[in-house]
Amino acid sequence: MSRIIACYKWVADEADMKINPDMSVDLSKAKGKISDYDRNVIEAAVQMAKISGDLAVTLTFGSPKAKLSLKDALSRGPAEGFWVNSEMAEQADGAASAKVLAAAIDKIGDYKLIICGEGASDTFARQVGPSIAARLGIPCVSSAIKMELSGNEVKVSRKLEDGIEIVAAQLPAVVCILPEINRPPIPGLKAVLDAGKKPTREYKIEELGLLDSDLGARNETIEFKAYVMNRKNIVLDGETAVDKVQALVGSLKKEGII
Amino acid sequence: MGEENQFDAVVVGAGPAGLACAYLLAKAGKAVLIIERGDAPGAKNVTGGRIYAYALNLLDQELLEDAAWERKVSHEEIMIIDGKRSITIDYHDPSLTEGDQSIQSYTVLRAVFDQWMAGKAEEVGAMLVCGIRVDDLIQREGRVVGVIAGEDEIYAEMVIAADGVNSIMAQKAGLISDLKKETVGVGVKEVIELPAKTIEERFKLSQNEGSARMILGCTQGIHGGGFLYTNRESISLGCVFMPQEIVQHGQQVHDIFQELKMHPAIYPLIQDGKTVEYSAHLVSEAGLRGMPAQLYKEGLLLVGDSAGLVINTGYSIRGMDLAILSGIAAARAILGENDRSKIGPAYLAEMEKICLLPTMRLSDGYTQLLDIPRIYSNYPQLAIGVMQRLYKVDGQIPQNLKKQVMEAIDESGLTLWQMIKDGFKGVRSI
Numbered sequence: 001m002s003r004i005i006a007c008y009k010w011v012a013d014e015a016d017m018k019i020n021p022d023m024s025v026d027l028s029k030a031k032g033k034i035s036d037y038d039r040n041v042i043e044a045a046v047q048m049a050k051i052s053g054d055l056a057v058t059l060t061f062g063s064p065k066a067k068l069s070l071k072d073a074l075s076r077g078p079a080e081g082f083w084v085n086s087e088m089a090e091q092a093d094g095a096a097s098a099k100v101l102a103a104a105i106d107k108i109g110d111y112k113l114i115i116c117g118e119g120a121s122d123t124f125a126r127q128v129g130p131s132i133a134a135r136l137g138i139p140c141v142s143s144a145i146k147m148e149l150s151g152n153e154v155k156v157s158r159k160l161e162d163g164i165e166i167v168a169a170q171l172p173a174v175v176c177i178l179p180e181i182n183r184p185p186i187p188g189l190k191a192v193l194d195a196g197k198k199p200t201r202e203y204k205i206e207e208l209g210l211l212d213s214d215l216g217a218r219n220e221t222i223e224f225k226a227y228v229m230n231r232k233n234i235v236l237d238g239e240t241a242v243d244k245v246q247a248l249v250g251s252l253k254k255e256g257i258i
Numbered sequence: 259m260g261e262e263n264q265f266d267a268v269v270v271g272a273g274p275a276g277l278a279c280a281y282l283l284a285k286a287g288k289a290v291l292i293i294e295r296g297d298a299p300g301a302k303n304v305t306g307g308r309i310y311a312y313a314l315n316l317l318d319q320e321l322l323e324d325a326a327w328e329r330k331v332s333h334e335e336i337m338i339i340d341g342k343r344s345i346t347i348d349y350h351d352p353s354l355t356e357g358d359q360s361i362q363s364y365t366v367l368r369a370v371f372d373q374w375m376a377g378k379a380e381e382v383g384a385m386l387v388c389g390i391r392v393d394d395l396i397q398r399e400g401r402v403v404g405v406i407a408g409e410d411e412i413y414a415e416m417v418i419a420a421d422g423v424n425s426i427m428a429q430k431a432g433l434i435s436d437l438k439k440e441t442v443g444v445g446v447k448e449v450i451e452l453p454a455k456t457i458e459e460r461f462k463l464s465q466n467e468g469s470a471r472m473i474l475g476c477t478q479g480i481h482g483g484g485f486l487y488t489n490r491e492s493i494s495l496g497c498v499f500m501p502q503e504i505v506q507h508g509q510q511v512h513d514i515f516q517e518l519k520m521h522p523a524i525y526p527l528i529q530d531g532k533t534v535e536y537s538a539h540l541v542s543e544a545g546l547r548g549m550p551a552q553l554y555k556e557g558l559l560l561v562g563d564s565a566g567l568v569i570n571t572g573y574s575i576r577g578m579d580l581a582i583l584s585g586i587a588a589a590r591a592i593l594g595e596n597d598r599s600k601i602g603p604a605y606l607a608e609m610e611k612i613c614l615l616p617t618m619r620l621s622d623g624y625t626q627l628l629d630i631p632r633i634y635s636n637y638p639q640l641a642i643g644v645m646q647r648l649y650k651v652d653g654q655i656p657q658n659l660k661k662q663v664m665e666a667i668d669e670s671g672l673t674l675w676q677m678i679k680d681g682f683k684g685v686r687s688i
Contacts, residue, residue: 031298189293189407192387 002112006045008038037117046077075195094127102135275562276420278585300372304539326374327364329468402557425564447496475638554602
């Protein structure tokens with residue numbers, strides 16, 4: 001029995017985000033949550049493990065605040081939760097996160113499949129999955145909307161702009177998934193209660209053979225601002241419903257939406 | 259704890275009543291599970307926002323010391339509105355912010371307060387699960403033995419229904435039927451954010467001081483009233499109405515509330531504020547008469563709003579403190595009685611001892627008084643009319659006071675006979 005590792009990110013809940021009058025963004029009151037897309041990641045790992053008889057586990061790189069995520073993640077079905085605890089996670093970019101996660105995956109060992117979200121719901125930089133694969137020297141398949149394990153391979157349907165591509169990759173592999181791959185259920189009462197009893201494992205950066213100085217972000221966020229999209233306030237006139245619909249279609253075409 | 263029972267107690271609802279009970283049970287070493295429907299404690303309720311500190315003190319003195327409150331209430335205000343005119347009476351006692359904490363009251367924001375209280379219950383060992391709705395009770399031979407949430411069944415020695423007004427648990431247990439329209443009000447509330455300094459200036463508060471205001475005459479003659487509480491950096495402003503009267507008047511709750519917000523005596527208080535929360539909820543309004551005839555069934559106790567424990571005197575509203583008292587009484591009954599069939603009666607006895615039921619009985623008169631429809635339009639109009647005449651200096655020969663008052667009575671549409679009757683009822687009921 002090998003491990004199927006679901007990587008997730010603990011992000012600020014955008015619902016609690018506040019925009020100040022000068023358009024700066026206040027996240028000080030925002031609670032944390034598992035990135036929306038990563039709920040699909042955890043569900044995908046659980047589903048795959050159920051079919052293949054492997055062990056679904058979760059892995060996150062986060063600050064001490066991310067401790068809250070472990071129970072939430074495990075209530076979604078995986079058997080064990082791994083957490084690399086470091087303040088450095090707050091400013092880590094994709095490269096640094098991938099470095100840490102790859103080292104943790106190496107440490108966890110005996111993995112068959114790594115599942116990541118196509119991007120995180122806060123930055124959506126789409127770097128972590130491919131970077132982990134590069135560091136581990138294993139294949140990476142992105143934009144997955146369906147996957148299947150068969151023998152020593154994973155068969156993945158990739159959603160492209162104008163079609164579906166089906167590819168096969170040697171295991172172990174990293175698969176980055178799109179949210180349409182599944183619909184993660186809301187954990188039930190027993191699942192939540194069981195989550196508290198499941199094993200969790202915390203790693204420090206040093207245990208992974210890394211130093212804080214290895215994790216400096218190469219991208220620095222200089223400014224984080226909101227933008228306003230003004231409503232166009234167009235009222236469509238027309239005698240009949242047909243007229244109105246035609247006016248709407250015309251208007252949407254003019255805007256380049258359809 | 260029996261083989262089948264996973265918990266000594268399951269508490270449905272993480273509000274003050276359920277959390278008080280869970281806290282005491284867990285502290286006494288019981289295995290307690292709290293199930294909350296909202297994503298976090300305090301997420302689902304709507305409350306004006308004042309808690310009386312004595313109740314927390316009774317629960318645990320240590321808790322009182324770091325309670326998550328907003329401001330200490332030292333201004334008790336009554337506001338009477340008629341049209342654009344208003345009278346505000348402000349009783350200020352600065353000593354209420356210092357010294358004996360157990361006679362103080364605090365304004366609270368429930369999203370903050372309930373989470374703090376839940377944290378305390380978890381610290382002493384209670385287990386809290388949020389985002390789960392309990393759908394039903396498991397009942398065997400007339401006894402409640404657990405709860406059902408989705409596909410999961412959880413068994414417990416005792417279930418505590420702390421799921422608020424219109425309690426689903428109490429309904430499933432057959433202790434209450436569908437709500438009667440005259441026993442509940444509809445409450446709407448906005449939390450309006452303002453800088454602490456602005457609030458202190460507008461309400462003439464020193465730091466930490468707060469005001470609690472009841473507003474009469476703001477409901478366009480409908481049985482109901484308004485409230486305003488100052489929090490640290492926000493104002494809770496709301497209205498409660500009797501729903502069937504709103505329908506009869508053909509009005510919208512939202513419109514009446516908007517009019518209150520725009521009232522010349524209210525608007526300057528909330529001006530430039532930002533509404534950060536808008537909510538609506540049922541409010542138990544009937545006092546003693548709104549309480550279920552039975553507050554327990556074997557294996558089940560009703561606490562807080564589920565038990566209809568709300569007192570509205572017209573000059574203040576109490577709910578959270580009564581909720582905590584009922585939670586304490588429930589915990590004491592469970593801890594003090596081993597025979598499960600005797601816990602229910604023991605709960606009632608504890609409620610007597612903690613002065614909860616006597617208080618409910620005493621307040622019943624207020625409910626009768628507040629049933630007088632004239633309280634919501636004619637009397638506010640009369641008070642304002644008298645004031646208007648009292649302060650009017652226009653160079654004409656002033657009329658004597660008695661004549662002015664009689665004029666104001668005429669204008670308000672009241673008759674002397676009605677006033678005598680209402681006055682008699684008032685004295686008798688209080």
